[in-house]
Amino acid sequence: MRSDAQQSEALTAAPVARSRWVWPRTFLLLLLLLSAIVFGTGLGSVNIAPEDVLGALWRGLASQFTGAELISNDVIVWQIRLPRVVMGVLVGASLSVCGGAFQGVFRNPLADPYLLGVASGSALGATLAIVLDWPRALIPVSALVLALLSVAVTLSLAREGRRFPPTRLILAGVVVGSVLSAATTALILRGEDRARQVLAYTLGDLGFSGWRDVLTVLPYAALGCGVLLLLARALDTLQLGDLTARSLGVPVERLRLIVVIAASVATAGAVAYVGIIGFIGLIVPHMVRLAFGASHRILLPLSALLGGALLVYADLLARTSPLSQVGIVTTLLGGPFFLWLLRREKEI
Amino acid sequence: MTPSTPLADSLQANNLHVHAGTFPAVRGVSASFGTGTFSAVIGPNGAGKSTLLRALLGLNKPESGGVCLFGRPLQSWSRPERSRALAYLAQTEGLPDSTKVRDVVALGRGAGDWRFGLLPTRPWTDDDDAAVDSALDRTDTRRFEGRKVAELSGGERQRVALARALAGQPRFLLLDEPTNHLDLAYALEVIRYLRCEVAGGLGVVAVLHDLNLAARADWLLLLHQGEVLAAGPPAEVLTPENLLASYGVRVSVLRHGDRLVILPED
């Protein structure tokens, strides 16, 4: 067991005592993600036969090189469904990885990617852009700027000398979050004719995610999640406690700061176009921890797979049912699941 | 109070002043802890024991004075060197519940040589495995290395925590009340494991509450209000006069075989 497989993950620097179940289950998650992509692309409010979907994918891919114009169903599959599915994977993966990292770095199982005012900051930024009728391209920029700003405010409120104690961070995040939410509500009330659009945004919607949006979000997701995945081993060490981690050579405050910034970048990117999608970032890491163990080197990448798959399925349900918005679906399904999880944890 | 072991082989505090928050918790402590010695730090609550321990580890910045490890000031040691030489077992070590025992122990190999202390750059080697195996063996935790921490009893957890601390093959192990919350049997067990390590050359510095357990140490440091009240072999430190001065309690110190027994008189 510890030989060839070990070499390939040399840089992860320590063996996780893998049960022989990890690989088959990882494979299962990959299958789940793959099936989500297949169904997400194949199904929708317009019925398109499977062979036509395949043909559309082929012609869509070809059109990138030939410049040929797509028509009818090809447009739906290649320019609407596929980017929407890819966006779902990106957003689901980002939120889940950030959730896992936040839960780890604050050693708080209730932490989610929207902690520290990231979500309310992004929402305010996006609302501002929508109410002021700025061009679509400026929505994510505005969301990002305000998200990072609110994180900066949260961090400075929580600061205690050179340290950021987790409890103070979370409390400061709650305070900043509610102030920003109030500001967002005030803005919504001012621009009443756009209220519904803003409301749709704050509920989370993958509606008009095109390739351009996907390409805009991709760098944020890649950068944020990439950094978090690299920090997995340090996060594992942090689980022993701040002092112990420091005695083992982990610069805990630096780690906390980097995780917060990286997660904010990935989350703000995910929130920018799509809005606030609840519960995915909270629940997915718990599901993975339950099934695969708590090591962040397993938890974070597998959360990305599961989160991506679940969000695509939730969106599929949203656009083919009267639930209408993916944020509503995740919250409706996520809430009860989370309660079940809480009960279960108590029993252990 | 004078260092009984040679300078080059010890962890030394020189006129150390450390604040806990704004409170001067350690006020001018000088002491020397040797390798291959079981040292215990005792004293009433608030005497500055834990603060001293953290300062010895380099986790607290002293206001003045300093710590020397093997004759070199601690701050001149690089983070990797320091974290390898000194291991710490916190009062309540947070063992992640859903992690397997072997994975927890492997964490003890440390992050010292990672880039920025965050990014592992060195491949995991057979030496690392051997160190983990050895730590598991020496604490008798090998047989449940595949189990999750959540499934362990309190005593077993503490042994896993000990294995984690030993996995880094430190020269000194500093423990903050390692026997807290443990039944007498488990407490004695921990002391026994530590004894074995000391015999193997490890320097142990343990903050202990139970004076009868502390009496089993080789060398004691009695703190009172951040200052050293007495230091030396148990027989010299555990006197009724010292204990009355520090704890404010009248005690009798009895000899039972080669062991000291502390009996409160009230």
Added chain:
Amino acid sequence: MREGGQGATMKSILTLTFALASLAGATTYPLTLTDDLGRKVTLKAEPQRIVSMLPSDSETLCAIGACDKLVGVDDYSDYPQQVTKLPKMGGLYDPKIEAIVGQRPDLVLVSKYGKIAESLTQAGITVIAVNPETYEEVFSKTLVLGKIVNREAQAKNLVTGMRRDIAKIEILTKNAVKKPTAYYEVDPTPYSIGPNSFMGVLLTKAGARNIIPASMGDFPKVDPEFIVKANPQFILGVDAKTAAARPGWSSMTAIKSGKAMALPKGLDTIFSRPGPRMPLALAQMAKIIHPELFK
């Protein structure tokens, strides 16, 4: 009817004319009716100081000659010119209750939505929800308003006039050779309109075929791929640039043929307002969809 003692000749004549006109059905007070919130409300006398919290109600009141009874309107009432000079009483979600009470109204007309009815009623003010939503309700609620303010004859005249104006347009569009398909966007979430909503009815009467089936409801949220698949000849309510920038939309017929447009300023308001200017909205919409019929 109350009469001013110092009445000038002009005023007496006017009053006389009104009295004659409403001879057919002068409202008798106290008047009891069930409003759109399902509440039973009694009016003791003909209201003289009215606050309207719905732009369409403000318009209707003015169109039936009760404009001078208005003492306050909501922020969005902007027609006719007269009402813009009245004190503003806030919007649906942020009504200024104190300002409303301060006007000492004897009647406040409110929407079904929002929550001011209860607090105003507790303040001892008569509140009636008159909230036209469907096409037919635009007419029936006009008659209700006529009854409430004792302008029944005028209300009947208004309804007859509106029906006549609408019929004039419909005669043209009904016989149009080709009826283009159309998608109307209420807001960019996107929400659209079903054929049974009053806007949907107007769209159909303007000679367009709404791509939204009745089964989707009156104001459905639409999946973008559905719109692309339907490929309507008109995209209304989205400007061409925004529409073309949406994923997969640039190849749609309406966009290529320049028939994706935001509604002209003014039309966007009256098209979405279930009030007396509905025939005007219909005429303008019909001109957009069938320019050939109005040469």
